[in-house]
Amino acid sequence: MADLNAKIPSGPLTGKWTQYKNHQNLVNPANKRKLDVIIVGTGLAGASAAASLGEMGFNVKIFCYQDSPRRAHSIAAQGGINAAKNYPNDGDNIYRLFYDTIKGGDYRSRESNVYRLAEVSNNIIDQCVAQGVPFAREYGGSLENRSFGGAQVSRTFFARGQTGQQLLLGAYSALSRQLKMGTVKLFNRHEMLELVIVDGKARGIIARDLVTGKLERHFGHAVVIATGGYGNVFYLSTNAMGSNVSACWQVFKKGAWFANPCFTQIHPTCIPVHGDYQSKLTLMSESLRNDGRIWVPKNKEDAEKHRKGLIKAKDIREEDRDYYLERRYPAYGNLVPRDVASRAAKERCDAGYGVGSTGLAVFLDFEESIKRLGRHVIEERYGNLFQMYEKIVDENPYENPMMIYPAVHYTMGGIWVDYELMTTIPGLYALGEANYSDHGANRLGASALMQGLADGYFVLPYTIQNYLSGEIRIPRMSTDKNEFVEAENTVRERINKLMSVKGTKSVDHFHKELGKIMWEFVGMGRNEAGLKKAIELIRALRTEFWKDVRITGGIEELNPELEKASRVADFLEMGELLALDALNRNESCGGHFREEYQTNEGECLRNDQDFMYVAAWEFLKEGEFKLNKEPLKYEEIEVKQRIYK
């Protein structure tokens, strides 16, 4: 079995990446043509990696379950992308971006990876501008920046409230160019269902054509997973309906290790839940916290009245408002990191100050900014977000403050990778949200886009060569090989098993039930008893699922119910691991808040003595996982308590 050698280059932190590039092995152009790379996922990480590898001359096959690569969920990222350009001259540099990211991650990420991320951040902006990404500009024509949570500098580049969309379209356009050139081949409406391992190395995948329902075998000298996070294990999240953990879970079951699954990010500014039938939570960009002030009523009676619909927010006088973030964290105010803001909202609501019909909401108020800057400025900055809010809630946010509540948004945990982004299976890589490497226990705003593109444009194209240079003597394998046939049979059996249950309850029913368990016991606040209960409940639900799920339709056809069932089956296993990891981590840090471990003021109480490690879980058999630890060593950074006061 693989060991946890992160393969971090030697030397001082600032020189590691250069050092690596100076000494890594390369593949010559003639050999690149002979090497196939499979990439699963067409989000920022997948599309940028495919485009870059295609440009270099590798043969790339890229897969997505969507109808077009442009629809991957990276497209929904709103706020922006960080880079240490220091254009506003506010004292930013690579070290500060690195430092903020480590601190924001509550000292649970790997120093060398994060430093490299900060190092290449500037190249990303250069690359995207060259691709024609229409970033916001100053009147003089230079790029504009704005501030974001967890930083005291303005380093976030943005394209209105659609930065993710524009960056993804940039990567998609680069990918399209390669598709035209024939270096990359696209398999849209295809879902990866199994990893093929030959002689201990990742050599291909089994994919299902979602239109015909047929299983296909694909060979690659290396396989790259860029399939995003597992937030949908909570059912309600800001993820797309199709976002799933399946690719990660399959490789996990084949020997890749899963790191820090309990590190999930709850985003503070989402539109509150409004009904049972709800399928999705909508995020309101964090950038809103730049100009919006968050508050709840000071008096419980006012909150009570608002819940009953007797008064409006405007009726509550200024002195009766509790701007609790500004009160508790005067230094960062409304711009505290996401985990802090989310917990503070939950704390107020749990204490009875929540507003809205459910009492699970706080106000995000723009009244003062509109007075200060004028409505047109607010409109220019956030127009599309305000419009979105009004369409969903049917209330005008220019006149009444928005109501928001935290929701599951991002998962910092993911497949364990080393410095080269290789998993514990040789030849298998994980990029973007699918890996765990850069965000520790909490991700700062505008860092996900940065990481996805860093991995795809500037890290993997180098590091994968180090591996592939050793594979040039391996000819393309026939997919009639035993390993492929067996993998396909495994998938076929699994699908047949699902279809043969013929129970009474829909897939969505199980997914919703799982979501409820996860949100209640493994959500924003976790404790030992709750987590233990969650594991029991998940196991029971899983058993019930395999006895009572009903999947309509057939196998060899387009069948959305079957697709969902296969994903939910994986979530039902994954949820257990998430709870188990949360139970194991007897500390509070970042997005992981264990109620037993908090300061008197309700802040996270980290335990660096016992938990300064990456929990990398190894699959033994269903419901049985082995914990491996990668100790985290901080050489350049002094580990402190995260204070945003």
Next chain:
Amino acid sequence: MNSSFLHFSSITKKVWMALLGLFLMVFLVVHLGINLCLLRDDGGRWFRDAAHFMGTNYIIKVFEVILFGGFILHVLIGIILQIKNWFSRPVRYKISNKTTTPFLSKYMIYTGAIVLTFLIIHLFNFYFIKYGWVTSPVSPLEGGEPDFAAVARSLFGQPVYSAIYIVLIICLGFHLYHAFQSGFQTLGLDHKTYTPYITGFGIFYSIVIPLGFIIIPIYFLI
């Protein structure tokens, strides 16, 4: 010509459509100018002189060919484009489209077809007389030239004819209503300051020109 047009790109065809359409709109102004001469109470002398000039001047003769060629092309390309458009949606919607679009913009091919019908009638009534393909309902002038003023007077004297004429001219107005601004759009002549003026002028044109034409039969009826 037909087949080579098929191979032009959609935008090329449309650019021709627009150029020719705008050219025809210029012609309409000239035509209206001559028609309005009928309103002068001089026994049709101005009108006859103008008709004589139009019928004999060599430069006008050249333009006549261009005009007819242009018109035929405008119709032909219109039909070619329309056929492709019909084929681009082989399975139609059950509920026809409810999207709000500018007045009658969706019916250009139909208003166009009406204008074409009108034109053919019009050619029979006037133009073909000049070439003797159709016998004039009234006796020719001295020197053998047809007396178009008298032809007009006799036709517009019939209320049914005038009514049909007015209805068809209104259809021409509908066609023009969308055409002017649409032509500029196709030629890419779009500007945030000037486009509203172009649109405004197009509306003005599409009301004033048909009105001008309609005044004449009304004048003769009253």
Next chain:
Amino acid sequence: MKLTLKIWKQQDAHSKGKFVTYSLDSISPNCSFLEMLDILNEQLIRKNEEPVAFDHDCREGICGTCSLYINGRPHGPDDAITTCQLHMRKFKDGDTIIIEPWRAKPFPVVKDLIVDRAAFDKIIQEGGYISVNTGGAAEANQILVSKVNAELSMDAAACIGCGACVAACKNASAMLFVSAKVSHFALLPQGKIEAKDRVKKMVAMMDQLGFGNCTNTYACEAECPKLISRSNIARMNREFICAKVS
């Protein structure tokens, strides 16, 4: 709310489709349109009938996957939104709602309400990019871009590629989609270098795929969830003419 739904059902691309009528009861007006369909599907599954297949993913109006033609309008009876952002409060109790897939020759039906929009990807592959390889890009602030042009470019780049423009157009023309991409690049100095080639190739592919011709009815603009302006079409025409005559 009580509703009657008439939905297009079609087993696959080669089968004949037909409308099937369903009725639904007690739907909350705060429910989104797709959640209403979820409820319908849940009921169908309970009855062991096959649910209605429809395309959807992000459910926040940005991925461009959802694509329903509702009562004669792409994305239904509200402006500037996608189907997933449509809420049932836009309908009345007792309404009959007719749901059809996008109809256009280049968008064949895959199943029920799902269509294949790969044609859009093909158009982009013809030139909807700036030919720049990873690495070696110049410093981002080296080429300045006027704020006005950057904003106009962003207006055009906001296209989500849902295909509502094609669905709404009486000619099934893709001009708004193609022009949005052409404009996005034509307005930036980085995109100017390949501008002529780009517009010619993209238009040629658009024609070849069987999209109709633009007749300037602006139905596309009226139905665009991202309010992409018709002026992009004018700009593309301009770019095209310049590319052809120079």
